Amino acid sequence: MTIGQLKSVMKFHLKNFNDEGVPINDDTIHKDVLSEDDGFGTANSKNIYKALIRRTLKREGHEDKRWPNNWMDLSVGELAPRLIDE
Secondary structure, X not given: OOHHHHHHXXXXXXXXXXXXOOOOOOOOEHXXXXXXXXXXXXXXXXXXXXXXXXXXXXXXXXXXXXXXXOHHHOEHHHHHHHHOOO
């Protein structure tokens, strides 16, 4: 999986959580779409999205890297290269 492919997967999943009508592209900031306050307990968009991306990376043979503490403040384009080595 390339960084470009990862960004496509990230944008796909962000679109699924996008109740806010935010434009989804490489510049989309995660906190503008995801939240800890939606859903039920820990089953919220923030945790589900992170789990989906981690599963995708692991399934594609990549290391399960530690996510930056501020990942919700990062855009798709900023976060993707921090999660994958090409």
